Amino acid sequence: MHIPDGFLHPYLCVLMYFISLVSLSWAWRGVRRTFPRSLVPVLAVSSAFVFVAQLLNFPIVHGTSGHLVGGTFLAMLLGPHAAVISISIVLLIQAIFFADGGISTFGANIFNMAVIGGLSFYIVKLLSGSSSGQKRLSASVFMASWFSIVLGALACAIQIGVSPIFASAGGVMVTVPAMLFWHIIIGIGEAAITTSLVSQLSRFSPTVLSGLSMVRGIAYERRY
Amino acid sequence: MKGGTKAIILIIIGLAVLIPFTSTHPDGLEKVAESLGIEESEPIWSGLMPDYTFHFTENPYLTKLISGLIGLFLVFSVAWGIGWATARKNHV
Numbered sequence: 164m165h166i167p168d169g170f171l172h173p174y175l176c177v178l179m180y181f182i183s184l185v186s187l188s189w190a191w192r193g194v195r196r197t198f199p200r201s202l203v204p205v206l207a208v209s210s211a212f213v214f215v216a217q218l219l220n221f222p223i224v225h226g227t228s229g230h231l232v233g234g235t236f237l238a239m240l241l242g243p244h245a246a247v248i249s250i251s252i253v254l255l256i257q258a259i260f261f262a263d264g265g266i267s268t269f270g271a272n273i274f275n276m277a278v279i280g281g282l283s284f285y286i287v288k289l290l291s292g293s294s295s296g297q298k299r300l301s302a303s304v305f306m307a308s309w310f311s312i313v314l315g316a317l318a319c320a321i322q323i324g325v326s327p328i329f330a331s332a333g334g335v336m337v338t339v340p341a342m343l344f345w346h347i348i349i350g351i352g353e354a355a356i357t358t359s360l361v362s363q364l365s366r367f368s369p370t371v372l373s374g375l376s377m378v379r380g381i382a383y384e385r386r387y
Numbered sequence: 388m389k390g391g392t393k394a395i396i397l398i399i400i401g402l403a404v405l406i407p408f409t410s411t412h413p414d415g416l417e418k419v420a421e422s423l424g425i426e427e428s429e430p431i432w433s434g435l436m437p438d439y440t441f442h443f444t445e446n447p448y449l450t451k452l453i454s455g456l457i458g459l460f461l462v463f464s465v466a467w468g469i470g471w472a473t474a475r476k477n478h479v
Contacts (some may be wrong), residue, residue, distance in 0.1 A: 169428035194473045203470035204391045210466035211459045220410045227418045228410035256461045262434030332423040345415035
């Protein structure tokens with residue numbers, strides 16, 4: 164879902180940079196206020212994991228592939244603020260070193276993947292409610308990670324659809340259904356991977372899931 | 388941080404094992420662009436290792452493994468640095 168340079172109208176690039184900067188400052192303030200230094204190793208390892216996971220494309224139908232974005236996964240490990248920062252770091256390294264995702268479109272990519280991904284924390288919170296049951300929680304994580312991909316794809320589709328080169332190919336009327344079609348399927352992959360990762364971690368290393376504790380209303384605890 | 392070292396080793400093993408099974412097909416957005424006949428223009432910045440390639444090897448397995456390891460190291464370091472600089476110093 165990484166938008167390359169040239170796909171977006173320059174004004175839209177500026178607007179998306181602005182929106183992403185506002186979101187990043189929200190995330191940064193949240194980390195500063197709540198994220199303890201003892202969890203920095205978890206932030207570093209889980210960000211590195213997401214970078215590697217994004218390299219491993221899984222095939223879907225008709226010669227198309229998808230890969231984990233990892234927003235909901237990181238939100239379950241780190242909470243929403245640090246998750247936004249974490250995916251932004253992954254996107255930054257991808258753009259600077261590997262030219263995966265453009266520089267002009269960096270703001271849009273942060274919004275579509277990091278901001279929507281990190282905010283999917285609140286979808287988990289909303290869906291799981293006050294219940295602490297494992298099944299309800301897994302279902303919430305599944306839905307939230309699926310939504311994070313579909314909503315990110317929708318945002319991406321609108322952004323490219325209103326930009327000149329896609330506008331001449333039919334605009335949002337074409338890009339929205341096409342992007343949604345693929346990402347409804349890719350989102351199932353994201354959801355399956357995220358749900359199994361979170362349930363494995365909650366079985367073997369539950370203390371690492373700080374974001375999950377936050378869903379349940381428990382603040383970050385000291386663990387290292 | 389024993390658990391962290393273990394996790395990093397698991398990630399590297401996972402990468403090394405899963406690379407042969409990864410798909411080289413276009414992703415969702417690339418597919419949409421392709422089906423509409425839109426080609427990517429020259430990027431503003433072509434990166435230090437554009438599209439995860441290197442000049443010294445064309446072996447797809449090695450290319451992916453090396454870029455994975457470099458990226459893993461870079462992301463780990465940057466995240467550690469930013470995390471350390473930003474995170475709250477004291478516990479509640």
